[in-house]
Amino acid sequence: MESPTHFTLKQVAESIRKTIAERYSRTYWVTAEMHKLNQTRKGHCYPELVQKEDESIVVEMRGTIWKQHFERIQQKFFEIVKEPIHDGMELLFHVKITYHPIYNLGLEIIDIDPNYTLGALQRERQETLERLNKEGILNANQNLEMALLPKRLAIISQADSKGYSDFVTLLNGHPKRYHFNTFLFEATLQGDAAITSIQNQLKRIETIKHHFDAVVIIRGGGGEIGMHCYNNYELAKAIATFPLPVLTGIGHSTNLTVCEMIAFRNGITPSDMAYFLLSIFEELDAPLDEILIRLPKQIQHFMQGMTNQFGQLTRHFQQEVQSALQAEKNGFLNTVKDFEFRVKHKMTHSNQVLSELRNKIRSSSNYLFDNQKGKLDNHINLLQIHGKSVVNVNRQSIHNQENQLVRVLPRVFESETVKLEQAERHLKLLDPITVLQRGYAIVTNEKGVLSDKNKAMKGDDLKIVTEAQELRAKTDQTINR
Template sequence: METPQHFTLKQVAESIRKTIAERYARTYWVTAEMHKLNATRKGHCYPELVQKEDDSIVVEMRGTIWKQNFERIQQKFHEVVKEPLRDGMELLFHVKITYHPLYNIGLEIIDIDPNYTLGALQKERQQTLERLNREGILNANQHLEMALLPKRLAVISQADSKGYSDFVTLLNGHPKRYHFNTFLFEATLQGDAAIQSIQGQLKRIEKIKHHFDAVVIIRGGGGEIGMHCYNNYDLAKAIATFPLPVLTGIGHSTNLTVCEMIAFRNGITPSDMAYFLLSIFEELDAPLDELLLKLPQQIRRVFQDVNNQFTQLTRSFQQEVQTALSEEKNRFFSTVKDFEFRVKHQMIHSNQQLSELRNQIRSLSGYLFESQKTKQQNLIRLLQVHAKSALNASEMKVRSSEETLNRNVTRNIQQESAKLQQAELHLKLLDPITVLQRGYAIVTNEKGVLSAKNQTESGEELKIITEAQELRAKVK
């Protein structure tokens, strides 16, 4: 049998390389998601390029960006997009299809169109706005009512951020020393990590929302770099539906992001936001300053008016009092004279009545005294007769009861003595010594006296107690 024609693996790989090089000799523009950039220390990059459908990867290829191309692409990307290349971006690549015996088919990336990416970012911004509008929450946060003096502020920022430092310094540095309570919730404020970080802090604040009047998101410096996160739908929705007013000052002056557009109030920088809060206090404070200037004059005027009124009222009151006193004095004298006349007339009439009553009382009292004396003597005689009769009857009853008691006591004593003798005899019969004298014995084991419930077993030791002695036995 003849040996069939065969090729080495290297020959096959070389054939594939030549075929691909001839078939795909020119370059192509390809759209794909850069899943991972995979930059190396030497400056080269080997990005993973994917295409997704319904969030599932349907195609994946290896890419290569050589150091020289990568530096050029990165610089141009910064100038146009204002952001560095990062994982997860939808990009338009200028590529050349290559084949390597060890790394298989790949794409050598020659250039990346930053304008396509800029359009994609703008498209994401527009899609987020349209979606929030469809859901009816685009202006939800702006329709909230902020406290008259928003001084309890939950600040989402970084502790070492210059923007945060400027914000706090301005609030506390006002000449009138307006009092603000600021509590820092640290978060990442740029790039993809900012989305989850800010949302997480908003959830923390919502749990204790009754402690705050508003939320302030401030980010100092950084220009336009890393601002794409503020066009994210999830973050924008979290701000739009937040139950407290959300104020933003994220440090840039062009192309407002979605989060800034839907926030209750937006400031270009943290300092602008601080000035806005101070202006609320100043606006309410200005009328007070004006009133403080006018208050002394108003007080003097009021005191003068009150003093004049008081003087007039005092004079009028004095006149009325004098008139009333004169009238009451005349009325009093008239009443006194009338009272004296009535009293004299009444006293004369009362004296006559007293004399008549005195004579009647003397006559009646003599008659009543004699009548009562006679009644008392009759009652004393009746009481003596009844007392003697009752005493005789009581003596007879006592004597009869005494005789009956003597007879009953003697009989009861005899009966009780007989009962005691019978009980004493019964107790002697029940005495254990008496029982043992009759030939009985007490048999016990470790549990106590043998009975139906406590039966002995073979080999058990028993104790036998008789009248004369105590024996020990063993059951066989």
């Protein structure tokens, strides 16, 4: 049996190469995603080109970019797109289809159209904006209310970033030394890695959001290099729906990214954002400066007005006090006159009683004397009638009676005289001047002289009159007896 016709593997590979070379003799423009660039140390690149559907790779091919082509492509791409070629980009490749016996089918990349990439970035930007608008969160962060003095700031940046350094220096270097509390949350700020890095830091800040007034994302310099990440939908959504105002100062971009557009406030540079925050303090501080200028004059005017008013009140008070004193003095004089009148009336009555007593004493004495004298005359007559014997018998009795009468009358007169003197002393003691000389005082309140019917109450103003002086007092405590 004869052997079938056969070919070597090399012959087959050569046949495939010739067929492909003849069939695909010209170049083509092909769109694909640069899954991995795979640049070697010699400068050649062997990128993995893929096409995805629903995030799944449906086609994958090997690519080749020789060093001399790559340097030219990279320079041109950077000049237009403002960032280098990197993994994950969707690109428009100018390719030649090749077949290699060892490396199999591949695409030799001759050029890359940077305008297509720039357009793709713009499409991503527009798609993100439309999606946020459709979900109703495009202006969500801008509708938040900023704190009156946003001084507690959560900063998302890199510690060694010049933008971060400039931002903090400006905040703390104001002549009025406004005080800001800043806390740094370090993150990657450019390229695809920035998307996840910034989102993670936003999640950290959200857990302690009560400690902050706003979030500041700052990135210094770099033009538009790596700025495509700020058009990413997930990152833009995280900023738009963040519960605190988000402020951005992420570089010298001529075209605003989505994150800048939907942020509460954006600045071209970190310095612009620092000046914005300082302007809030300056705006609130300006009226205080104006007040400090006007305050001395207003205080002087107020003090002058108060001095004039105080002078008027003082004069009015003096007049009121003098009027009150005069009224009290008149009341006291009336009280003294009334007291003197009552004393005089009492003394007059006492003198009348004393006179009546004197008259009674005289009448009683005369009656007693006349009675005794009549008895004596009777005895004399009886003696005369009965004779000398009776006279002699009764003489001694009469003599005794006369002696008794002599003794009784002085005692009666003396007793009545003592009573009279006591009455005179009593009247003298009732004299107000005598009472005051003995250490007593006349105490009055606004109702008159204190008595059982007019008792002093706590807090009453009292007037105390002694022999030597007139005193004023205020009742601190009262004790009922």
